Amino acid sequence: MELLAYAAFFLTIALTYAIICLGLNVQWGQTGLFNVGIAGFVGLGAYVSAALTTPDAAERIGGFDLPIALGWLAAMAAGGGLALAVGLLTLRMRSDYLAITTFGIAVALQLVFQNTESLTGGAFGMAFIPRPFSGLQGEAFAFNGLNLALTAAVVLACYLLLEHLLRSPWGRALRAVREDEVAAQALGKNPVLLRIQAFALGGAIMALAGAVQAHFIGFIAPGNYLPMMTFQVWAMLIVGGSGNNRGAILGAVLVWAIWALSGALISEVFPADQQARAASLQIVIIGVMLCVILLWRPQGILPEVRSVSRHLGRRNKDIKP
Amino acid sequence: MTGSSQPPILKARGITKSFGGFRAVNDISLDLAASEILGVIGPNGAGKSTLFNLLAGALPVDAGSIHLAGKDLTKARPEARILSGLGRTFQIPRPFPRMTVLENVMTAAQNQLGEGLFSALIAPRQVAAQERTNVVRARDILDFVSLSHLEDQPAAVLSGGQRKLLELARVLMAEPKLILLDEPAAGVNPALLDLIIDRIHAINKLGIAILLIEHNMEMIARLCPRVIVMAAGKSLAEGAPEEVTRRADVIDVYLEGMPA
Numbered sequence: 236m237e238l239l240a241y242a243a244f245f246l247t248i249a250l251t252y253a254i255i256c257l258g259l260n261v262q263w264g265q266t267g268l269f270n271v272g273i274a275g276f277v278g279l280g281a282y283v284s285a286a287l288t289t290p291d292a293a294e295r296i297g298g299f300d301l302p303i304a305l306g307w308l309a310a311m312a313a314g315g316g317l318a319l320a321v322g323l324l325t326l327r328m329r330s331d332y333l334a335i336t337t338f339g340i341a342v343a344l345q346l347v348f349q350n351t352e353s354l355t356g357g358a359f360g361m362a363f364i365p366r367p368f369s370g371l372q373g374e375a376f377a378f379n380g381l382n383l384a385l386t387a388a389v390v391l392a393c394y395l396l397l398e399h400l401l402r403s404p405w406g407r408a409l410r411a412v413r414e415d416e417v418a419a420q421a422l423g424k425n426p427v428l429l430r431i432q433a434f435a436l437g438g439a440i441m442a443l444a445g446a447v448q449a450h451f452i453g454f455i456a457p458g459n460y461l462p463m464m465t466f467q468v469w470a471m472l473i474v475g476g477s478g479n480n481r482g483a484i485l486g487a488v489l490v491w492a493i494w495a496l497s498g499a500l501i502s503e504v505f506p507a508d509q510q511a512r513a514a515s516l517q518i519v520i521i522g523v524m525l526c527v528i529l530l531w532r533p534q535g536i537l538p539e540v541r542s543v544s545r546h547l548g549r550r551n552k553d554i555k556p
Numbered sequence: 557m558t559g560s561s562q563p564p565i566l567k568a569r570g571i572t573k574s575f576g577g578f579r580a581v582n583d584i585s586l587d588l589a590a591s592e593i594l595g596v597i598g599p600n601g602a603g604k605s606t607l608f609n610l611l612a613g614a615l616p617v618d619a620g621s622i623h624l625a626g627k628d629l630t631k632a633r634p635e636a637r638i639l640s641g642l643g644r645t646f647q648i649p650r651p652f653p654r655m656t657v658l659e660n661v662m663t664a665a666q667n668q669l670g671e672g673l674f675s676a677l678i679a680p681r682q683v684a685a686q687e688r689t690n691v692v693r694a695r696d697i698l699d700f701v702s703l704s705h706l707e708d709q710p711a712a713v714l715s716g717g718q719r720k721l722l723e724l725a726r727v728l729m730a731e732p733k734l735i736l737l738d739e740p741a742a743g744v745n746p747a748l749l750d751l752i753i754d755r756i757h758a759i760n761k762l763g764i765a766i767l768l769i770e771h772n773m774e775m776i777a778r779l780c781p782r783v784i785v786m787a788a789g790k791s792l793a794e795g796a797p798e799e800v801t802r803r804a805d806v807i808d809v810y811l812e813g814m815p816a
């Protein structure tokens with residue numbers, strides 16, 4: 236029972252990463268937008284939702300005690316809004332500006348989380364974030380199981396939404412822009428607008444993931460949203476298969492499993508005074524895994540499949556030889 | 557100038573473009589009647605494709621103005637020009653290689669409801685209805701250019717000539733009033749050439765004006781009552797093809813382009 240409860244806990248965390256990974260897949264896998272500030276978008280979602288839903292606290296502004304669902308929605312709005320602003324500023328320019336800007340924003344946001352104590356609790360972070368099904372917290376199995384189901388439902392909803400969009404005329408126009416921007420433009424598609432939309436959608440999904448994660452764990456701190464998180468999510472998408480939504484989910488679970496297992500192994504094998512240093516072995520292991528995947532299956536475990544718009548069923552060809 | 561009493565569909569005045577210090581297009585003016593096919597000929601490097609890029613909005617003009625059916629498109633983005641009815645094909649075809657032939661054509665439809673991120677989500681019925689109408693039209697167009705049997709293939713498998721036909725199909729899907737055709741017969745095998753000539757004729761019969769860049773003089777003679785000759789960015793001569801090709805200055809610029 237305890238093991239099952241732990242498995243549910245582990246999977247729930249992995250699935251929150253799957254949501255981030257789906258967000259990155261819209262931006263990079265489907266659109267080719269290089270976001271190196273993922274942790275910033277995730278952290279923004281976590282902090283916005285926490286500020287709105289925690290009970291009032293004397294030492295900081297915020298704490299509106301609002302329902303969790305509202306916190307999630309606000310997180311999406313904040314992440315989408317930030318991505319929209321970044322997109323409007325940079326997506327008309329050369330693509331490397333986007334990378335620089337997202338990196339800068341993630342660093343800046345991390346500093347804000349760290350230093351605006353009256354809003355974010357500073358280095359200590361925020362606690363008492365309401366957890367879904369908190370009435371059941373005493374029964375680890377039921378509590379973790381229900382949270383797993385809820386997080387899985389969010390993953391499924393994101394997955395279905397993205398697959399629907401991929402096969403819509405919007406997804407078709409996005410693919411056209413990626414395949415040949417000049418031709419797409421000559422046929423009336425607006426590349427900048429489509430990219431901004433895809434980037435904002437991805438940003439909203441990442442922020443939602445941050446909120447879901449924060450509410451499941453119950454507390455957040457600035458140290459959760461370091462560039463390491465961005466690296467992990469990129470590793471997940473590359474391993475799973477960039478451009479493939481199922482690959483994004485699979486990659487998140489796999490890489491998180493390896494991350495968690497190697498972490499557990501290190502704490503078993505190394506003496507306590509060596510563990511802080513040994514922890515960097517985890518990064519090495521993920522790095523090695525990335526290299527193996529890139530050599531063995533450069534497209535990831537589940538490569539991108541050619542998706543075709545809905546409504547374009549095959550024509551009856553029985554007349555032709 | 558147009559030899560026709562209709563008001564011009566395309567009115568271009570003083571179109572000029574330089575790359576660095578090099579004048580690729582120098583003060584070109586055109587009037588094109590609504591049902592006309594106008595040929596644009598001239599040696600390689602004369603500035604013909606650049607002129608198309610300027611008319612279609614892929615490049616901004618340095619000077620001059622462009623009006624389509626009375627509407628000023630001089631500063632419009634390429635997306636706005638095709639929406640207003642000014643379509644173009646590329647000298648080197650630019651298919652979406654990993655999309656199917658049918659999807660390539662579907663992409664070109666204008667005013668697609670489902671291309672809006674929100675309407676794609678909140679109005680699935682209306683989007684589906686529009687897709688069904690568009691797919692019927694896309695298949696008619698594929699029949700018209702004889703590519704129906706390839707509709708489910710990725711465009712990457714098409715031959716050079718088939719790619720030219722796909723360019724034509726895509727631009728037709730946008731329901732243009734004027735099509736700029738850049739060397740639709742270049743590199744096409746002779747069997748397809750007749751088909752392409754015939755289809756261009758048929759398109760023009762539908763009332764679509766055509767501006768045609770072509771080196772194949774047989775094709776020019778069969779399709780264009782009138783041509784302009786471009787050389788070194790300028791308009792050198794204008795008139796019936798059999799007349800201008802007899803002019804000494806036109807023969808000279810063609811001979812200059814030949815290896816000694």
Ligand SMILES: Nc1ncnc2c1ncn2[C@@H]1O[C@H](COP(=O)(O)OP(=O)(O)O)[C@@H](O)[C@H]1O
Nearest residue numbers: 575579580598599600601602603604605606607
């Ligand atoms: N984007 C560009 N930058 C610099 N030079 C260009 C560009 N496009 C075309 N040119 C130059 O302009 C001249 C005309 O080219 P082009 O319009 O393609 O000629 P044509 O289609 O008549 O063969 C050529 O000398 C070409 O090198």
Ligand SMILES: [Mg+2]
Nearest residue numbers: 604605606647
């Ligand atoms: Mg040319």
